[in-house]
Amino acid sequence: MSGRHFAPESEQPENFAWSAENQAVVTDTLSKYPDNRAASAVIPMLDLAQRQEGWVSRAAIEVIADQLDMAPIRVMEVASFYTMFNLAPIGKYHVQVCGTTPCWLRGVDQVYAALKEECGIGNGQTSEDGLFTVTEVECLGACVNAPMVQINDDYYEDLDKDNFKGLLRALRNGEDPKTNSQTGRQSSEAAGGATALTEVDFSVRHSRKLNGNASEPSVPEQAAPSSAPEEDQQPALDDPARPPALDGARENQADDLKKINGVGPKIEEILNDLGVYHYDQVAAWTPEQVAWVDGYLKFKGRIDREDWIEQANKLAGDA
Ligand code: FES
Structure with missing residues (x-):
């Protein structure tokens, strides 16, 4: 892992304040934790500060510490432990290069060679045009498609020197290059293409998009193969056991289903697609x-x- 340093005093802003929009996010985030457990919100708060400013300054750490009733050093410990938090200003594109064994064995040297040739930078450096900053990080959990990097919020996998140079060029030109595998393999299938379940179109099976009717999620166009175990099959949408659906939230005001422990944004979206909006x-x-x-x-x-x-x-009682 690279050495990580706080920005020098001369680069630290004197103050930090949440934008009006993020102040609302802070209020919502804090409402998810019991009053005496506000410190649990430290990571989402640091992430929000970084999304607002591009990095986490000492002033931001102090504001967060104050809001969570924590000692500033405790917040600083969290920010300095996780490489996802930038402790100094960085370029527009934060290139986090995975340097752990699978990516290393599969050719992360080519990624570094591309960065050197295309941007003139190595680990811990920012390109002269201020566009790219490189940080070497530990495993990002996409080893199966090694070598890989994370750039801002996206993963780019199956890299080699040429495809990564092209990717860097595209970003420099303001394009929006393809994310995930750069060689076109689907998910974690074999590098030479799928060798099993070749008759299933997983891209269709996993898409759940509204088809114009808020109470009816789109039905996967292709069912699981008939040989699939029964417990893997989704129940039918017209099954009488399906809970009653609403056409939309009452008074256009859906409850925040994410307050139910176990419901995240994705699940909330699916529940809404199913016509479920209220506690x-x-x-x-x-x-x-x-x-x-x-x-x-x-x-x-x-x-x-x-x-x-x-x-x-x-929650229904509290509402
Ligand atoms: S080793 Fe690189 S993603 Fe896991």
């Missing part, structure tokens, strides 16, 4: 309806384990 809808699910949703989400009992009904009941 009281979830609270009213019968055991059969819970089983239907559980099967639809392929949760294998998570709804019961996380007690969504009880949580939704409480």
Whole structure:
């Protein structure tokens, strides 16, 4: 891992303040934690500060510490531990190069060679045009498509010197290059192409987009192969056990289903697609309806384990 240093005093801003938009995000973030557990919000708060300013300054750390009732040194410890937080200003594109063994064995040297030839920089440096900053990081969890880098929020995988140079050029030209595998392989299939389940179009199977009717999610166009185990099959949308759906949120004001522990933004989107917008809808699910949703989400009992009904009941009471 590279050495990471706080920006010198001369580069530290005197003050930090949340933008009006981010102040609302802060309020929402803090509402997700009990009052005596506000410190748990330290990572989302640091991330938000970085998204606002591009890096995490000492002034931002002090503001966050104050809001979370933490000692500034504790917030600083978190910010300096995780390489995802920039402790000094960086270029427009933060190139995080994975240097862990699988990426190294699969040719991360070519990634560095491309950076040197195309931008004239190595680890810990920023290009003269201020566009690219390179940081070597530990495994980013995409080893199967090594070598790979993360640039800002996106992954670029299956890299070699030529395709990575092209990618850097595209970014410099303001283009929006293709993310994920640069050789076109789907997910983590074999480098030479899929060797099993070749009849399944996974790109269709996993897409869930609104098809114009808020109460009806799009039905996967291709069903799982008939040989798939039964528990892997999604229940039908017209199954009588499906919970009642609304055409839209009442008074256009959906409840924040993410307040139910276990519901993230993706799951909330799927629930909304299913016509579920309110805590009281979830609270009213019968055991059969819970089983239907559980099967639809392929949760294998998570709804019961996380007690969504009880949580939704409480949230409906508080609303
Ligand atoms: S080793 Fe590079 S992503 Fe895991």
